Structure formats: structure tokens, C-alpha cells
Amino acid sequence: MHNLSRQGLIAAAAVAALAAAGCAGGGQVEQKPDKPALFQPGSAIGYQKYGKDYPATTVKDVPGPCSYESISRKDYSGQTLKIITHAVPVIGEPTKLHAKQFEELTGAKVEVVNVPFGELHQKILTPLQAGQPAYDVMFYPSLWIGDMAPYLAPVPKEYLDTPGMKDVTKAFMGVATWNGTVVQYPVDGDRHYLKIRTDVLKDPKQQAAYKAATGRDLEVPKTWAEYAQVASFFTGKDFDGDGKPNFGSAEVTKRDDLMFSAFISRAAPYVKNPGVKGGVFFDVETMQPLINTPGFVRALDDMVKAKSAWPPGGANFGLGDEIFSFGGGQTLMSYSWDDAFIQAQQPDSRVRNKVEAAPLPGSDEVYNRTTKAWDKTPNQAPYFTWGWTSAVAKTARNQKMAFDYLCFFSNEANTALDLTIGRFGVNPYRNSHFDAAFWEKQGWDKDTAEAYVRTLSDMEKSTNRVFDLRVPGVNEYMSSLANGVAAALAGQKAPQQALDDVAREWTDITGQIGKDKVQAAYRNVVALEDNS
Numbered sequence: 001m002h003n004l005s006r007q008g009l010i011a012a013a014a015v016a017a018l019a020a021a022g023c024a025g026g027g028q029v030e031q032k033p034d035k036p037a038l039f040q041p042g043s044a045i046g047y048q049k050y051g052k053d054y055p056a057t058t059v060k061d062v063p064g065p066c067s068y069e070s071i072s073r074k075d076y077s078g079q080t081l082k083i084i085t086h087a088v089p090v091i092g093e094p095t096k097l098h099a100k101q102f103e104e105l106t107g108a109k110v111e112v113v114n115v116p117f118g119e120l121h122q123k124i125l126t127p128l129q130a131g132q133p134a135y136d137v138m139f140y141p142s143l144w145i146g147d148m149a150p151y152l153a154p155v156p157k158e159y160l161d162t163p164g165m166k167d168v169t170k171a172f173m174g175v176a177t178w179n180g181t182v183v184q185y186p187v188d189g190d191r192h193y194l195k196i197r198t199d200v201l202k203d204p205k206q207q208a209a210y211k212a213a214t215g216r217d218l219e220v221p222k223t224w225a226e227y228a229q230v231a232s233f234f235t236g237k238d239f240d241g242d243g244k245p246n247f248g249s250a251e252v253t254k255r256d257d258l259m260f261s262a263f264i265s266r267a268a269p270y271v272k273n274p275g276v277k278g279g280v281f282f283d284v285e286t287m288q289p290l291i292n293t294p295g296f297v298r299a300l301d302d303m304v305k306a307k308s309a310w311p312p313g314g315a316n317f318g319l320g321d322e323i324f325s326f327g328g329g330q331t332l333m334s335y336s337w338d339d340a341f342i343q344a345q346q347p348d349s350r351v352r353n354k355v356e357a358a359p360l361p362g363s364d365e366v367y368n369r370t371t372k373a374w375d376k377t378p379n380q381a382p383y384f385t386w387g388w389t390s391a392v393a394k395t396a397r398n399q400k401m402a403f404d405y406l407c408f409f410s411n412e413a414n415t416a417l418d419l420t421i422g423r424f425g426v427n428p429y430r431n432s433h434f435d436a437a438f439w440e441k442q443g444w445d446k447d448t449a450e451a452y453v454r455t456l457s458d459m460e461k462s463t464n465r466v467f468d469l470r471v472p473g474v475n476e477y478m479s480s481l482a483n484g485v486a487a488a489l490a491g492q493k494a495p496q497q498a499l500d501d502v503a504r505e506w507t508d509i510t511g512q513i514g515k516d517k518v519q520a521a522y523r524n525v526v527a528l529e530d531n532s
Contacts, residue, residue, distance in 0.1 A: 029079060029398040038072035038105060045413040050097060055347070057420060057442070062412035064163050068105065071408045076401050077107030083405075084113045084124055085139035090319075090339070090425035091188070091388045094418050095139055098409045105408070108401060118256060121475050124148070128393065136396035137405055142175050142184060142389035143468035144475070146521040152183040153392045153399050159185070159407055164415070167430040169460050171384055174528045175467070183391060185406040189429025190387030192265040192360055193455050194227075195326055195341045196220055196333045198448075199354040200239050223378075224266060224302050224361045227333065231309035234332045242329075248309035250317060250325035250334040255486040257318030258336075260478045261385045263485045264466065265335055266303055269363040271295035272381035274464040276370050277530045281469050281477075282506075283369075284526045287519050289506040291481065292499035294374070295367035300488050300495035307489065315489060327351070327422065335360060337385070341452070342422035345444060353445040357455040382459040383466045384528075388425060428456055467528045471521040473513045480505040 043061045045068060047054035061068045081102075085095040092114045099110040113135070115123050120140060127134035128151040140148070159165060160182060168176075168186045176184040200206050201218055210218040210233055221227035231248025239246050252262040271280055271293070278284045281291060290296070307315060311330055314321075319336065326334035327343025329351040334340050344355045362380035367373075390409070392402040408414070418426035419433065420442050428434065434457040439449035459465070469477055484502035487493040493501070510518050 029401075031400060032075040032077075034073040035075045036073070037069050039067075039069040041067075041069050043068060045417070047097065047417060050100070055417075055420065057417060059413050059416045062163075064411070065158070066162055066164055066407035066411035068408075068411070068413065071102070071404060071411075072105040074106045074401075074404060076398075076404075079398055079401060080109045080111060081137065081398070081401055081405060082111050082113075082135045083137040083139070084115060084120075084135040086120060086388070086425075087114045087116045089423040091139050094409070094414075094421075094424045094426060098405070098414060102405050102408055106401075106404075110405070121147070128395075131395065133393065133395035133397065135393060136398070136402040137390060137392055139187070139388060139390045141386045143386035143470045145175075145178055145184060145389075146471040146474055146524075148391065149178040149183055151394055153394045153396065153402075155182045155185055155392075156399075156403065159403055162407065164407075164410060164412060164430065167432050169429060169431055171460055171465075171528075172387070172429045175384070175387065176389065178524060184389040185391060185403070185410070186429050187390050187406070187410045188388040188426050189433075190337050190385050190427055191456065191459055192261065192336050192383045192385050193459070194221070194333065194335050194358040194360055195344070196356055196358060197239075197329075197351065197354055198356045199351070200234070200332055201356075203239075206239065220356070220358045221333075221361050223363055224269070224299075225364070227361045228302065228306060228309070231306065231333060235309045239332070240329060246329075247311040247314070247325075247331045248333060249306060250311065250314065250322045250331040250340070251303075251306070252317055252319050252322050252336050253310070253314065253489065254316050254318040254321075255482045259485060260482045261383075261468075262336060263299065263303060263481065264385070264468075265360055265383050267296050267299035268360065268381035268383045268466045269379045270298050270365075270367055272379070272464055272466050272529070273366045273368050273375065274379070275375070276368055277526075279522065279526050280466055280529060281525075282522055284519065284522055287510055287515050287522070289503040289510075290369060291506060292496070292503040293367060293369055296499055297495050298367075300485060300499060303485070304488055304491075304495060323422070326355075337425075338427035339422050339425060342420070342427075345442075345448070346422055347443060352443075353448050356448060357452040359455055359458065379464070380462075381464050381466050382462045384459070384468075386468045387427070387429070434460075463531050465529060467525055469522075470525050471518050473509055473518070476509045477506055480509065 041063045044058045045061050046058035086092045096112050099112045103110050124138050172186050172189045176182050176186050207218045235248040236245050252258050323340045323343050325331045326340040344351050365374045365376050366379035368375050396402045418424050434453040436449040436453045484498040488495045488498040
């Protein structure tokens with residue numbers, strides 16, 4: 001985050017919000033007076049009445065401006081709120097669920113449009129660029145902020161002052177901030193980390209067999225080299241006794257389904273040198289692409305070699321495939337978003353409480369782009385990968401209603417329930433979410449819960465971390481990267497050649513968008529990485 005104090009950041013957002021008032025499409029809507037509340041403070045909240053697919057879990061409505069009790073006092077009858085979001089279920093399902101609830105509480109009509117990932121960027125950005133008030137509220141990947149920021153209404157002070165917003169972690173407040181102003185409303189916190197089957201790691205027979213074959217103790221991999229060795233050893237073995245072969249690793253490898261994030265996870269410890277500031281993807285001073293430097297090449301070489309430990313079809317796994325491969329017990333390990341781990345911890349999962357969260361594997365050395373040599377020192381670099389976010393368009397006619405919806409979406413009761421439903425794609429982003437006792441109440445074993453919150457909270461403390469690119473044209477950059485990685489995985493190009501081609505394309509993309517424009521945006525990313 002920038003060197004602005006939190007108070008200064010909030011003040012800047014408040015000024016910007018006041019300046020934006022009145023410029024929404026069609027003029028602001030007159031607010032109706034509050035009506036009697038439909039809920040009592042502290043009421044029990046659950047989702048089961050909305051369908052059998054929802055757990056019977058209930059939580060208490062936490063008093064505050066975003067609570068069921070407070071929002072039910074709002075009268076938005078006769079008004080329509082238009083929302084665009086991802087396809088069901090990931091983020092799209094909770095958007096629709098909370099829209100239905102918001103209608104029941106406020107009398108508003110809420111129209112939700114669900115869009116597949118590949119179409120979402122265009123469906124949101126095109127009307128914004130044309131100045132058309134197509135949607136009031138938008139849910140999208142937070143790395144698109146470089147494209148979206150000019151069209152977003154800053155989050156007003158009254159929402160920044162809510163207890164829930166003040167509880168958002170420093171890293172994810174940084175993700176929501178653009179040039180010192182909070183323009184995205186945090187609803188999710190994503191990072192990549194390692195997931196592994198503890199029932200296999202702790203099995204004496206497996207430990208003995210691994211020791212005999214490798215000369216090493218069987219433990220949670222600390223480096224990508226160790227990850228490869230463990231994955232290779234267990235591939236093809238029936239380590240859970242169900243009569244079917246298991247495999248070492250499930251990874252997101254489908255070119256058009258977030259593969260670029262999986263590759264960045266593998267590259268992070270090789271390219272994020274704690275002693276070198278000024279950018280991971282570009283040199284922020286020259287804007288020369290760094291994507292074909294030795295650290296990235298090493299990671300791609302690792303990924304190509306990893307194919308032998310993937311399950312059948314694993315070379316074309318999308319995120320959903322990875323979630324169900326690890327979460328369903330097919331594979332020993334995976335690394336990506338929380339979803340696979342939460343899937344494994346569902347009440348009906350056969351691997352429930354047989355899994356553990358751990359930091360992403362690191363490396364024994366890290367490339368130094370200043371000296372153009374490898375520093376022979378162990379390195380780890382947490383990866384805060386985009387995550388879902390939300391925002392209100394400047395063109396929204398009733399920005400108050402739009403922000404109230406997001407305030408309600410992310411209130412403490414809804415978030416507590418959403419976190420426990422793996423398919424929702426809502427993952428910890430507040431400090432209070434790093435509480436092992438909360439997860440133990442969901443039926444998690446103490447060790448599982450403690451390892452999970454420790455892994456996530458330790459990432460917040462790291463001073464050597466990687467964030468997504470987050471610049472105008474990010475989809476073009478990431479599409480180019482995905483194509484290059486796919487070409488290497490398919491054996492069509494050597495890793496160095498593939499990434500050299502990506503670097504040339506990145507230079508062209510920067511030229512088309514404008515070097516100064518991309519550079520100015522990239523400084524926001526570098527500030528997060530360098531903790532400046």
C-alpha cells in the first residue's frame with residue numbers, strides 16, 4: 001500500500017466520493033425514510049430456506065450498519081439495482097443469493113446477470129467506456145482494476161468506517177486501492193498456497209517406502225524440487241486403498257482458465273528476490289519485460305517436467321477440475337486458491353480433516369536481475385493472486401443503494417456462512433477470518449484449522465511477496481503469458497523460446513496501450529510488492 005496513513009486514505013476517498021456525487025447517470029435518487037426493521041439485533045441467520053444445497057449452519061446477525069437488522073430498515077421499493085457477476089457458482093451464486101435477500105429486506109428489484117469468465121471483462125468494460133449505465137454493481141477479478149478504476153465510484157467514508165471494512169487485512173485493502181483511493185469493495189481474499197493429504201504423509205508405511213526410495217523423510221515440501229519428488233513418488237499408487245490409482249499433483253493448466261496464475265505461483269520464489277526492488281513482471285523504471293528472465297524460465301521448465309505426476313486429463317485442468325481432483329481425494333497435493341481446500345473440508349468429503357494447508361513451495365536459490373546471477377539462498381514468496389472484488393459504477397443512479405447491497409453482501413453473518421461453502425469462491429480477507437476457533441466450529445480438527453489460519457495469516461506478515469500485474473490491458477498480457485506457457489507444456493516450444501516470445505508480445509502490448517500509462521499503473525503493483 002502507498003505511504004498514506006489509513007486516516008489519510010479514508011479522507012481522500014471521502015473527498016473523491018463527495019466530488020462524484022451528483023455525476024451518476026440520470027441524477028441521484030431521493031432516499032426514502034427508514035422503515036421498521038424486519039430482524040431483531042443478533043437474530044439467527046442461515047441459508048437453508050433457499051435450497052437443500054445450503055448447509056444447516058446458522059450464525060448470529062452482528063449489529064452494525066451492514067447487518068440484516070440495519071439493511072432491513074432501508075426502503076428501496078420501486079427501484080431497480082442492476083448487477084453483473086461471474087457465472088454460477090463461483091461468486092455468481094452468492095451474488096444471486098444475497099440479491100434475493102436484499103430484495104426481501106429492502107423491497108428493491110435486483111437484476112443479476114451471470115457471465116462466463118471469458119466474456120466478463122468485455123461485458124463490464126465496454127458499456128463503462130461508452131458511458132452507458134448498464135450495471136450499478138460489478139463483480140470481477142481484482143487484477144482488472146487498471147482497466148476499471150476510471151469508471152468506479154470511490155467507496156464513501158461511511159462504508160470505510162464500518163467494522164467489517166476496518167477488519168479487512170492490509171494486503172487486501174491495498175488490492176482495493178488505486179492511486180491512494182479505495183475504489184473496490186473487498187468481498188474476497190485470494191492467495192495461492194499448498195494443500196496436501198496428511199493421512200498419507202503420516203502413514204508409517206508410506207514414510208518408510210518413501211525413505212527407502214529417496215533417502216529423504218516424507219514431509220510437507222519446502223521447495224518446488226521437493227514437491228516434484230513427492231508428487232512423482234506417489235503418482236500411480238493407490239495410497240487411499242479405494243482400488244483406484246492416485247496421483248501426485250493437480251494443477252490449473254487449461255490455457256484459458258487461469259493457468260497464468262498457477263505459473264506465477266511456481267515462478268514466485270525464483271523471481272521475487274527480497275534484495276531487489278522495482279518490479280517482478282517489468283523493470284518499473286524502464287518497463288522492460290522480465291517474463292523471460294532466468295527465474296521465470298526455471299519455473300516453466302519445472303512445470304513442463306511436472307506433467308508426469310498429473311492425473312489423466314491433468315494437462316487441461318481448469319480451476320474446477322483442480323478443486324475436485326484434490327478436494328475429492330484423487331491427488332496428493334495441489335496449489336492454487338482456497339477452493340480446493342474448502343472442498344476437501346466439506347462435511348460429506350471423504351478426505352475431510354485429512355488435509356493440511358502449508359506455504360507455497362520455495363526455492364534453494366533466487367535470481368538476482370541486478371547482478372544477473374543466482375543468489376544461493378533459500379527463498380519463499382507468497383503470491384496474493386487477484387481474487388474477486390466488487391465495485392459501484394460512477395454511472396449508478398442510486399449509488400447509496402448499490403453500496404448498501406455490497407455492505408450487506410459482505411456483512412459478518414453472510415461472510416461467515418459464505419466462507420464455509422467451497423463453491424462460492426469467497427475466501428478469508430479479514431483479520432477475524434484468521435481464527436482457528438471459527439473453523440473448529442465448522443467441524444474442522446484443531447490441527448487442520450490451526451495450520452490453515454497460520455498459513456494464511458503468515459502471508460500477511462511477509463515482506464517478500466508477489467501480486468498480480470493489475471495494469472490496463474492486463475487480459476492481453478495474461479493471455480499472451482498463458483499462450484506461451486501452453487506452448488511449452490505441449491512441447492511446441494522450449495521454455496526459454498516460449499517466454500522470449502511472450503516478452504516480445506508484452507513489449508508490443510505496452511506500446512499499443514502507452515508506456516507511460518502502463519508504467520503509472522504498474523507503480524501501484526510495485527508499491528504493494530515492495531511494501532512501500
